[in-house]
Amino acid sequence: MNFFKEADVVVIGGGIVGTAILRELSKYKLKAVLIEKEHDVAMATTAANSAILHAGFDAPTGSHKAVMNVRGNIMFHELEEELNLDIRWTGSLVVATSDDEMFSIKELLARGKANGVQGLKILSKEEVLKMEPNLQNVKGALWAPSAGVIWPFTACVSFAECAVQNGAEVLRNVECLGFVKENEAICGVETNEGVIKTKYVINAAGIYSDVIAKLAGDDSFSISPRKGEYILFDKAVSGQLVNGIVFPTPTKKSKGILICTTTHGNVFIGPNANEQDDREDRAVTAAGMDEIIKSARKLIPDLPLNKTITEFAGLRAVSSTGDFVLGKSKINGFYNAAGIQSPGLTSAPAIAEYVVNELISEAKYTVKENFVKDLPRRKPFLRMTNEEREERIKQNKLYGRVVCRCETVTEGEIVDDIHSSVGATTVDGVKRRCRAGMGRCQGGFCEPTVALILARELGISATEVMRSKGKSPIYYPKESR
Amino acid sequence: MEYDVIVIGAGPAGMAAAQSAQENGAKKILLIDRGMVTGGILLQCIHNGFGVHQYGEMLTGPTYAQRAYEQIKDKKEITLWLDTVVLTVTAKKEVTCVNPERGVKKVVGKTIILASGCRERxxxxxxxxxxxxxxxxxxxxxxxxxxxxxxxxxxxxxxxxxxxxxxxxxxxxxxxxxxxxxxxxxxxxxxxxxxxxxxxxxxxxxxxxxxxxxxxxxxxxxxxxxxxxxxxxxxxxxxxxxxxxxxxxxxxxxGLIPERTLINNLPLQFDALTGGPLVDQHRQTELAGFFAAGNVVHVHDIVDYVTEEAMIAGKFAALQAQNNVVGGRRVQIKCEKGVRTCVPQFLFLPDVAEDVKLYLRVSKFVREKHLVVKSGNNVLWNQYLMAGRPSEMIMLDIPADSLQNVTDEITVGLE
CATH class of the missing domain: 3.50.50.60 (FAD/NAD(P)-binding domain)
Structure with a gap:
C-alpha cells in the first residue's frame, strides 16, 4: 500500500481538544500528525462556545467531566504564561434569585468541594451587588474565584503552533474517510489525500467523533449535537451589563443562559440548549434569540438590545454515555477523546494529558529532552504601550497601518498571522487570530481589505480567497465585456 | 507639537472644516485621514448627483472630493497626514495617531474637529x-x-x-x-x-x-x-x-451610525436618535474646543450640506483657537409634535444675535404642515411645509432678528 505520510500517532480533529493532544504528544519521541477536515483549526465547537474556564462544581463528583475540569483549570493557570494565552481570571458567580435557588447553590457548593474546587463560597446579596451592580432580583450567589474567561481561537492555534514547534504536523483540509487495519489493529488512516500510515489514532473529532469511532469499529457511544445560541454586545455598553461571569442557577439540562464579559471586553448572553440531528446547522433562530433575551432579562431587565453586534450559534457534542468518552477503545490502537461538551474547553489540557498518558503507558514512547514549552511572545497592537508600538513599527512598518479600526488591528499583525506556522488562510482565519473584523462594524470596513491582503500574501487571486468554510468566496470577477 | 485646529477625517466634512479654519485665520491646521488620499467615502461613490447646491453642477463623488481637495492642497497653513489612523483623543485635546513612516505621534490641538463620518449597521x-x-x-x-x-x-x-x-x-x-x-x-x-x-x-x-x-x-x-x-x-x-x-x-x-468611537469615552452627551454628539449651531460640543461636523453629528442625505455644516465648524474652531470668542448663553432645542431630530441640539445665543440654520427630520410622512419654532409661548419662526418625509432632511433658516426674544428652552414641532 502507498502512504502519503507516515506517523506514529494521528490525531483526528483540530479543535481545542485535538490541538491540546497534539501538543501533549509532541513532548514525546514520536511522529504526531493532526488532520482537520476544514481549512483551519478551531472551526466547530471551539469556535462558538461560552469561552469559560469553569471552576468545576457542576459535574457529578468522580465523573471524567468533574476530574478533567478541575485539573484543566489548574493547568490553564500554568499554560497561560507558556502559551501566551489570553485569559481573564474573573471568577464566576452562580446567582440565586429565590429561596429554592439558594438551596440549589448550596448543593453546588457541596459538590464543588467534593470535586476539589478551591475557594468556593456563598456570597450575600450585598456582596454580589458590589461585584456586579447591574444585576436585579439577586438573593445571593456561589462565588468561584478560580473561574476565568479565555480567547478560545488563539488558545487552539497556540496549542497547535507549540506542537508544530516541537516537530508535530498539522494537516488541514484533510478528512478522515476510514481506517486501514491489520490483525484487528489500526495501521492507517484513509483520507481524501491518501492513506496515512500510523500505529495509533486519537479521535478528537467533536461533533463527528461517533462517526469516526464507528468507522474504526467502535460503536460504544453516539453523539447528539446540541445547539447553543449567543448574542454579543458592543463594548461601549459593557458598563451597563456585567464585569465577569454570571450564571443563573442551573437546571438539569444546562448551566443556563449566562451573561459574561469576554477577554476583549464585549459582553455576551447565551447559550440556550436545543438538541438537533443536523451536525452542520449553526443557524441562529428568532425563537432562540427570544429565549436567551428573555432569560438574561431576569438578571438584567434593561438589556441594551440596540447595541448588539453579532449573533452566533455553536454545536456541542453530547455523548450518549452522559460523560466524556476518554482513552483506549476496544479497537487496538484507537483512542477516544470524544463527547466533549461543556466543560470541554476547560478540560482540554487535562483530557490531553489523560489520553496521552494512557497511550504512552501502552506504547512506551520516551520523553523528549528538548521540548520547547514557550511560544514566542506576540502582543496585540491594541494592548501595546505607545513605546512598544514605536519599537514594533521600527522593525516592521506594517505595524503602523491600522486595517481594522474597531479593534485597532494592524496590517503587520494580519501578515504575521498569515505566515505563522499554523497560519490563517481565510478571512475568518485572520479574524479569529488577530480580531480584524470582530468589532462593532463586524468587518464591514476591513473584510474586503483583509481579503486583498490574504490574496497578496498567499500569492492567489482575490477571487480565490474564501471567507470561511468550503466554497465561500468574498469576491467574484466582473463579467468580461 | 501644538496645532490651532486638528481635524480628524479628510472626507468632505474634514476638508471643508480645514478650508474654513484656514480662511478664518487659523495658522496651524492638521488634517488627518486613514486613507491614502483625501475624500473618504466619496471616493467609492462614483455615481453623480453631488454638488448641486455647492457647485451648481452634478458631480460624481470623486470629482466632488477633488473639488474640495483643490481648496486646501496649496494652503501652507494646512498639514495633511494621510495613511494615518487616530488611536485616541483625550479631553485635553491630545490626539495620538499612527502611520507606517511616522510611527506613533502625539499632537495637541487648541481645538479639535471630529469629522470621522459614519459607519454601517x-x-x-x-x-x-x-x-x-x-x-x-x-x-x-x-x-x-x-x-x-x-x-x-x-x-x-x-x-x-x-x-x-x-x-x-x-x-x-x-x-x-x-x-x-x-x-x-x-x-x-x-x-x-x-x-x-x-x-x-x-x-x-x-x-x-x-x-x-x-x-x-x-x-x-x-x-x-x-x-x-x-x-x-x-x-x-x-x-x-x-x-x-x-x-x-x-x-x-x-442604517448608518455616526462613527464616534474616538469620543465615546469623553465627557460628552450623545443624541439618542441621531447617534452623534450634541452640538450647538457652531458645531461645538459640550466640551469646549471640541467640534464635530458631517455624518458623525447626524447622517446627511446630501453631501453639500455636510460641506456647509463643516464650514461653520471650521470657522468657529479657528476663531476659538485664536481666542476670538464672544460671550453668550446656551439654550436647548427640543423636538416635539412630529419632528424627530434637530441639529443643532443647542443654540448658543451670543450677545449679538446671528442667523441660525436648523436641520430637521420628521418622524413620518407629512403634508401641508407648518414648522413652528417657539421659545415658551413666543413663536420665533413659522414656516410652511408642503411635504416632509423621514428620509429627507429639512432646513430651517432662522434670521438673527427672530432670535432676539428667546427666553428659555426652544421647541420645534409641526402644527
Whole structure:
C-alpha cells in the first residue's frame, strides 16, 4: 500500500481538544500528525462556545467531566504564561434569585468541594451587588474565584503552533474517510489525500467523533449535537451589563443562559440548549434569540438590545454515555477523546494529558529532552504601550497601518498571522487570530481589505480567497465585456 | 507639537472644516485621514448627483472630493497626514495617531474637529436569523468592492433596506451584470431619496417590497437564498406571508451610525436618535474646543450640506483657537409634535444675535404642515411645509432678528 505520510500517532480533529493532544504528544519521541477536515483549526465547537474556564462544581463528583475540569483549570493557570494565552481570571458567580435557588447553590457548593474546587463560597446579596451592580432580583450567589474567561481561537492555534514547534504536523483540509487495519489493529488512516500510515489514532473529532469511532469499529457511544445560541454586545455598553461571569442557577439540562464579559471586553448572553440531528446547522433562530433575551432579562431587565453586534450559534457534542468518552477503545490502537461538551474547553489540557498518558503507558514512547514549552511572545497592537508600538513599527512598518479600526488591528499583525506556522488562510482565519473584523462594524470596513491582503500574501487571486468554510468566496470577477 | 485646529477625517466634512479654519485665520491646521488620499467615502461613490447646491453642477463623488481637495492642497497653513489612523483623543485635546513612516505621534490641538463620518449597521445589529455565511455584505462594502477594487460581491442579489446606498447599489450591481432580485424594506416607505427610487429601481424594474423583511438566510458556506415575510405595523413578521428568494448575496442597507468611537469615552452627551454628539449651531460640543461636523453629528442625505455644516465648524474652531470668542448663553432645542431630530441640539445665543440654520427630520410622512419654532409661548419662526418625509432632511433658516426674544428652552414641532 502507498502512504502519503507516515506517523506514529494521528490525531483526528483540530479543535481545542485535538490541538491540546497534539501538543501533549509532541513532548514525546514520536511522529504526531493532526488532520482537520476544514481549512483551519478551531472551526466547530471551539469556535462558538461560552469561552469559560469553569471552576468545576457542576459535574457529578468522580465523573471524567468533574476530574478533567478541575485539573484543566489548574493547568490553564500554568499554560497561560507558556502559551501566551489570553485569559481573564474573573471568577464566576452562580446567582440565586429565590429561596429554592439558594438551596440549589448550596448543593453546588457541596459538590464543588467534593470535586476539589478551591475557594468556593456563598456570597450575600450585598456582596454580589458590589461585584456586579447591574444585576436585579439577586438573593445571593456561589462565588468561584478560580473561574476565568479565555480567547478560545488563539488558545487552539497556540496549542497547535507549540506542537508544530516541537516537530508535530498539522494537516488541514484533510478528512478522515476510514481506517486501514491489520490483525484487528489500526495501521492507517484513509483520507481524501491518501492513506496515512500510523500505529495509533486519537479521535478528537467533536461533533463527528461517533462517526469516526464507528468507522474504526467502535460503536460504544453516539453523539447528539446540541445547539447553543449567543448574542454579543458592543463594548461601549459593557458598563451597563456585567464585569465577569454570571450564571443563573442551573437546571438539569444546562448551566443556563449566562451573561459574561469576554477577554476583549464585549459582553455576551447565551447559550440556550436545543438538541438537533443536523451536525452542520449553526443557524441562529428568532425563537432562540427570544429565549436567551428573555432569560438574561431576569438578571438584567434593561438589556441594551440596540447595541448588539453579532449573533452566533455553536454545536456541542453530547455523548450518549452522559460523560466524556476518554482513552483506549476496544479497537487496538484507537483512542477516544470524544463527547466533549461543556466543560470541554476547560478540560482540554487535562483530557490531553489523560489520553496521552494512557497511550504512552501502552506504547512506551520516551520523553523528549528538548521540548520547547514557550511560544514566542506576540502582543496585540491594541494592548501595546505607545513605546512598544514605536519599537514594533521600527522593525516592521506594517505595524503602523491600522486595517481594522474597531479593534485597532494592524496590517503587520494580519501578515504575521498569515505566515505563522499554523497560519490563517481565510478571512475568518485572520479574524479569529488577530480580531480584524470582530468589532462593532463586524468587518464591514476591513473584510474586503483583509481579503486583498490574504490574496497578496498567499500569492492567489482575490477571487480565490474564501471567507470561511468550503466554497465561500468574498469576491467574484466582473463579467468580461 | 501644538496645532490651532486638528481635524480628524479628510472626507468632505474634514476638508471643508480645514478650508474654513484656514480662511478664518487659523495658522496651524492638521488634517488627518486613514486613507491614502483625501475624500473618504466619496471616493467609492462614483455615481453623480453631488454638488448641486455647492457647485451648481452634478458631480460624481470623486470629482466632488477633488473639488474640495483643490481648496486646501496649496494652503501652507494646512498639514495633511494621510495613511494615518487616530488611536485616541483625550479631553485635553491630545490626539495620538499612527502611520507606517511616522510611527506613533502625539499632537495637541487648541481645538479639535471630529469629522470621522459614519459607519454601517451590520447584520448583528438587526439580528437577522439564519446561518453565518459568506455573501452577506453591507452596501458600502459592496460599493467599495465594485467601484474601488474591481470585483462583484456575488451574482444574484437581494438588498435589505432601501436607504440611499442600497438603492444606488441596486443600480450599480445591475449595471455590473448582477441580477438584483429585490429590495426589501421593513418600513412602509423607503428611507432613500425619491430620485433614487425612480432612477435606481424603477428604471431597472427591480421590485421594492415595502413592509417586508428577511426572516431567514439559508445556505451552508455561502448564501443560497432568503426567506422574506410581510411585517405588521409593529414591524413583526406575519406568519403565513413568507416566500423564498433564490440568491447568493444579501446586501445590507440597514442604517448608518455616526462613527464616534474616538469620543465615546469623553465627557460628552450623545443624541439618542441621531447617534452623534450634541452640538450647538457652531458645531461645538459640550466640551469646549471640541467640534464635530458631517455624518458623525447626524447622517446627511446630501453631501453639500455636510460641506456647509463643516464650514461653520471650521470657522468657529479657528476663531476659538485664536481666542476670538464672544460671550453668550446656551439654550436647548427640543423636538416635539412630529419632528424627530434637530441639529443643532443647542443654540448658543451670543450677545449679538446671528442667523441660525436648523436641520430637521420628521418622524413620518407629512403634508401641508407648518414648522413652528417657539421659545415658551413666543413663536420665533413659522414656516410652511408642503411635504416632509423621514428620509429627507429639512432646513430651517432662522434670521438673527427672530432670535432676539428667546427666553428659555426652544421647541420645534409641526402644527
Amino acid at each position: 451590520p447584520r448583528g445589529a438587526i439580528r437577522i436569523p439564519g446561518q453565518r455565511l459568506a455573501g452577506i455584505v453591507t452596501a458600502g462594502a459592496a460599493q467599495r468592492m465594485v467601484n474601488c477594487f474591481g470585483f462583484i460581491p456575488g451574482k444574484k442579489i437581494v438588498i435589505l433596506g432601501s436607504g440611499d446606498i442600497g438603492l444606488i447599489m441596486a443600480r450599480r450591481l445591475t449595471l455590473e451584470g448582477c441580477e438584483v432580485k429585490a429590495v426589501v424594506e421593513i418600513c412602509p416607505y423607503s428611507n432613500g431619496l425619491q430620485r433614487n427610487i425612480s432612477q435606481c429601481l424603477n428604471d431597472f424594474d427591480i421590485p421594492l417590497y415595502l413592509s417586508h423583511t428577511i426572516v431567514d438566510i439559508h445556505g451552508r458556506d455561502r448564501v443560497a437564498g432568503v426567506t422574506v415575510a410581510k411585517v405588521d405595523e409593529k414591524m413583526q413578521a406575519i406568519a403565513g406571508t413568507e416566500f423564498q428568494i433564490d440568491c447568493d448575496t444579501v446586501v445590507l442597507s440597514v
